[in-house]
Amino acid sequence: MLQNGSSTRETAAAPTKAARGAIAHVIGAGIAGTWQALALAKAGRRVTVFERGDVSMTQATSHFAGGMLAPWCEGESSEPVITRLGARSLDLWREELPDTPFNGSLVVAHPRDRADFERFARLSGGHKRLSGREIAKLEPILEGRFQDALFFKDEGHVEPRRVLPKLRARLEALGIEIRFHNEHEIGDANHLVVDCRGIAARDVAPDLRGVKGEMIIVETDEIALSRPVRLLHPRWPLYIIPREDNIFMIGATSIESEDRGVSVRSALELLSAAYAVHPAFGEARIVEIGAGLRPAFPDNLPRIDIKGQTITVNGLYRHGFLLAPALAELTAAYVQRGEVDNQVMRCL
Numbered sequence: 001m002l003q004n005g006s007s008t009r010e011t012a013a014a015p016t017k018a019a020r021g022a023i024a025h026v027i028g029a030g031i032a033g034t035w036q037a038l039a040l041a042k043a044g045r046r047v048t049v050f051e052r053g054d055v056s057m058t059q060a061t062s063h064f065a066g067g068m069l070a071p072w073c074e075g076e077s078s079e080p081v082i083t084r085l086g087a088r089s090l091d092l093w094r095e096e097l098p099d100t101p102f103n104g105s106l107v108v109a110h111p112r113d114r115a116d117f118e119r120f121a122r123l124s125g126g127h128k129r130l131s132g133r134e135i136a137k138l139e140p141i142l143e144g145r146f147q148d149a150l151f152f153k154d155e156g157h158v159e160p161r162r163v164l165p166k167l168r169a170r171l172e173a174l175g176i177e178i179r180f181h182n183e184h185e186i187g188d189a190n191h192l193v194v195d196c197r198g199i200a201a202r203d204v205a206p207d208l209r210g211v212k213g214e215m216i217i218v219e220t221d222e223i224a225l226s227r228p229v230r231l232l233h234p235r236w237p238l239y240i241i242p243r244e245d246n247i248f249m250i251g252a253t254s255i256e257s258e259d260r261g262v263s264v265r266s267a268l269e270l271l272s273a274a275y276a277v278h279p280a281f282g283e284a285r286i287v288e289i290g291a292g293l294r295p296a297f298p299d300n301l302p303r304i305d306i307k308g309q310t311i312t313v314n315g316l317y318r319h320g321f322l323l324a325p326a327l328a329e330l331t332a333a334y335v336q337r338g339e340v341d342n343q344v345m346r347c348l
């Protein structure tokens with residue numbers, strides 16, 4: 001792994017003739033599969049997407065995500081490749097959905113977590129330090145609540161439950177069929193198959209594990225935020241993400257467990273974090289409490305595995321929305337031109 005995040009690219013033995021053929025099947029309509037289908041369709045493939053669940057996508061990890069597009073904030077706890085691919089993804093989100101909000105992210109901390117705040121500032125790039133007054137200019141509701149903050153002005157966020165249907169509309173406009181209620185088997189195929197089954201792909205990727213992320217959705221008209229606010233916390237990076245219609249997502253825990261329940265302790269911590277950001281959250285209405293399993297490899301890095309006609313894109317961990325566009329672009333570059341990005345691709 002290169003520590004500066006730069007990739008080494010080489011051209012592998014060109015994909016087989018069949019892999020360059022017209023048909024491509026994408027398995028899984030989460031954020032990874034949706035972007036893969038889009039990139040392959042734009043590269044001229046005849047793509048069909050198979051999804052075992054229904055159109056609500058409640059069974060997908062993507063349904064529970066925060067949707068933060070935060071390559072520089074994530075740099076604090078991730079390897080440089082995440083920032084590199086994440087930064088590329090921001091361009092691709094902008095191109096595909098120009099109305100994606102890029103209002104930046106704010107990072108704040110309680111005085112007792114000062115050391116963590118300074119550490120975060122040291123380990124992440126792309127931010128500016130804001131005074132209390134500057135914070136209030138950006139987010140009037142936070143006036144007087146924090147002495148300073150880190151502002152990552154180039155970051156964005158999407159609302160997963162709205163953006164997946166928007167991307168699917170793009171696919172349909174390109175003539176791509178999405179077959180719901182269609183559990184697809186991964187077997188030998190004589191055409192390209194891109195496996196984006198997330199945590200369900202353990203039959204081909206046994207080192208995949210689920211990392212539970214719990215989240216709570218609340219509704220209040222007493223608070224207005226224009227961007228995600230991260231509150232540094234000794235155990236988890238907690239955040240509040242504004243959605244449309246006075247909705248806020250409070251996330252997220254990160255627990256080495258594949259149980260999908262939400263514990264009382266996690267709920268207390270998430271709600272306390274929101275209350276600490278602003279006491280008006282105490283009056284908010286709880287709309288939903290839920291959890292998703294982030295698909296992760298032991299190194300918590302994404303991987304594109306190429307084996308004959310089958311390409312597996314997985315391990316998006318806590319960065320699925322951040323990385324899916326750039327990973328899809330890499331897959332398409334391999335399929336079209338045989339290009340291999342050595343940081344994330346393995347030819348098996």
Ligand SMILES: Cc1cc2nc3c(=O)[nH]c(=O)nc-3n(C[C@H](O)[C@H](O)[C@H](O)COP(=O)(O)OP(=O)(O)OC[C@H]3O[C@@H](n4cnc5c(N)ncnc54)[C@H](O)[C@@H]3O)c2cc1C
Pocket residue numbers: 027028029030031032033050051052053057059060061062063064065066067068069182183184185196197198199200212213214215251252253291292293294295314315316317318319320321322323
């Ligand atoms: C609480 C929480 C907050 C998060 N916040 C963020 C964030 O702010 N930013 C960010 O970038 N990431 C975030 N993530 C991470 C992100 O959600 C994941 O990385 C991403 O959703 C993984 O996407 P995926 O497409 O690989 O998997 P999934 O979304 O799980 O999609 C896989 C799909 O494959 C389908 N499938 C499985 N088997 C089959 C089969 N045999 N046939 C057909 N279909 C099949 C499943 O039904 C599913 O719909 C968060 C995650 C959680 C849990």
